Amino acid sequence: MSEENKNLNTISEETASADSNAVAETAGKTEDTKAKKAKNKKSKPQKEKGKFKKFMKSRKAKHGTVAMAITALVIVMVIVLNIIIGLLVNRFPDLELDLTSNNSFALQDDTIDYVSHLNNDVTVYILMEKDKFESQGTYFVQAQKMLNKMASKSDGKMKIKYVDLTSNPSFTSNYPNVDWQSSSANNIVLVESGKQYKVLTLTDCFEYDEQTYNYYGTYSFTGTKIEQAVVTAILNVTTDDKVVVDMIKGNNEQDYSSLKSLLENNAYQVNDVSLATGDFDKDAKVAIMYAPSVDLDEKIVEKLSTWLSNDGKYGRSLIYVPTADMGEMPNLDDFLKEWGMSIDRGYVFETDETALVNASSPYAFTVSYGDYYKDNLKNSKIPVVVSESHAVNITDENTAHALLKTTNKAGVLPIDADKSWDYKDAITGNGENVAAEGVMTNEDKKSSRVVVFGSYVMFSDTIMQYNSFNNSAYFMNVINTIADKEDVGITIESKSIDNTELGITDVATQNTMLVVFVIVIPIAILVAGFVFWLRRRNR
Structure with a gap:
């Protein structure tokens, strides 16, 4: 090969090598460019993120207008959240937590059970504007919350409405049986169902300090009773056929207004009758003779016996409560003897310290339930208390039986006890009956009965207000049973919000x-x- 050809080959190889290197270099640059672009794409968000993070740490973000804007935004969010929660609580009252020790804002189980099974539509009118009602004080706010909870539990059957009587004077014309004119009426709530209605006063719905009111003439509220008041009002306006109870008067009776109110609150129709000048109501199924101070004459006793016999059909009941200082009453004694009972004129005393209400007095004590009228009590663990009670002795066990009894450490102080009397001698170890019942039944298994309670004090307004005693609940259980009444009364505790501890x-x-x-x-x-x-x- 000539020298010239060699040179040409060398030049060609170098050219090819250079071209190859150029292509490789170009390809490398292309790859680098792509890699840089990809890297730039990936690093761009990180760079922006880094800038935002750096900005949030900057003095401008911490101390400038941006910080103020962020703070304002957070405040707005808190306010909006608070409004939303408030609306939810108003719509669903059960979302509101009650952390008070006595569950001041919570409904009792009896109330929830009753309103959740309402069959009739009920409207509860609060007789003033909503804002004005709330402004009356904390107990009114408490009452409002409880009413809202009752309505929410009623499955739409109960509605709460506010009526300002000043701007709606025609409202009162729809309820003619209500005292709208008297300044002492203090009507605050009206409960209506169909054509029946019942008005509730300020003192029906709230507890107050009576001493402050008597001295200054102003109310100092100490608790709310609106739960009990509204439930019993609903019971009244939704009951069509009310059981009739005759209160026998004309024999110097003690004040029976507390018993009468209790019965009326539990949807009974209560009449006052004088057997000396009149007779029983034709529809009466129950009669009450409350603490007469004088003996009945023979004609009245005969009327009692005839009424209870009901021409042999029976089905009627008499409740008799003797007064504390009863004297000789031979006609009443003979009447009770027919029903297998007698009353000791002395006073029952208790020596068992666990039964005493006050250690300084042996005459006020709790008693045990017998085998009758106990099963339907909502809480049979709560005791019945008696004071200044007579013993009700059973003279005929085939006719009568005990209802309430003392411990075996009780006895009777004789009415004629002298200084030589020793209380230990009066304790027989068998206990004393403070309530008993005589029953007579015909061939058709229909019964009439006479129920005797030895203590009239046990049904006084003072005693029956105590939630720690079962006196009112026991009495209503007895009368509901003997009257064959399906609807039962509801005993609701009053609520105080003075104690706001967690409990x-x-x-x-x-x-x-x-x-x-x-x-x-x-x-x-x-x-x-x-x-x-x-x-x-x-x-």
Whole structure:
């Protein structure tokens, strides 16, 4: 090969190599360009994110207008959230938490059970504007919340409406049987169902300090009774056929207004009758003779016996409560003897300290339930209390039986006891009956009965107001049973919101909460604040 050809081949190889290197270099640059573009695409969000993070840490973000805007936004969000929660609570009252020790804003189980099974539509009118009702004080706010909860549990059967009588004076014309004119009426709630209605006064719905009212003429409220008042009003306006009860008067009776109110609140129709000048109501199924101070004459006793016999059809009942200082009553004694009972004129005393209401008095004590009228009690663990009671003796066990009884450490103080009398001699170890019942039944298994309670004090307004005693509930259970009444009354406790504690009584839980809220949380806040300050200082 000539020298010239060699040179040409060398030049060609170098050219090819150069071209190859150029292509490779171009390809490399292309790959680098793509990689840089991809890298730039990936790093761009990170760069922006880094800028935002850097900006949030900057002095401008922390101390400038942006910080103010963020703070304002957070405040607005909190306000909006609070409004939403408020609307939800108004729409669904059960969402509201009650942390008071006595569940001041919670409905009792009896109320929930009753309103959730309403068959009739009921409207509860509050007789003033909503804002004005709320402004009356904390107990009115409490009452409003409880009414709203009752309505929410009624499945649409119960509605709450506010009526301002000043701007709607024609409203009162629809309810002619209500006293709208008297300044002492203080009507505040009206409950209506169909054509029946019942008005509730201020004192029906709220408890107040009577001494303050008597002295200053103003109300100082101490609790709300609106739950009980409205439930019993609903029971009244939704009951069409009310059981008739005759209260026998004309023999110097003690005040029976508390018993009458209790019966009327539980949808009974109560009439006052004088057997000396009149007769029983033709529809009466129950009669009550409450603590007469004088003996009945023979004609009245005959009327009683004839009424109870009901021409041999029976089905009627008499409740008799003797007065404390009863004298000789031979006609009443003969009447009770026919029903297998007698009354001891002395006073029952109790020596068992566990039964005494007050250690200084042996004549006020709790008693045990017998085998009758106990099963339908909502809480038979709550006792019945008696005071100044006579013993009701069983003279014919085929006719009568005991209802309430003392412990075996009780006895009777004789009415004619002298200084030589020893109480130990009066304790027989068998206990004393303070309530009993005589029953007569015909061939058709229909019965008439005479129920005797030895203590008239046990049905006084003072005693029956105590929720720790079962007197009113027991009495209503007896009368509901003997009257064959399906609807039963509801005993609701009054509510006070003076005590706003959480109601935690367990010592271990109290100690745990003390450590958490008084020690752990404050120290954690201090440590977190110190760490945050130290980190910012070192930046």
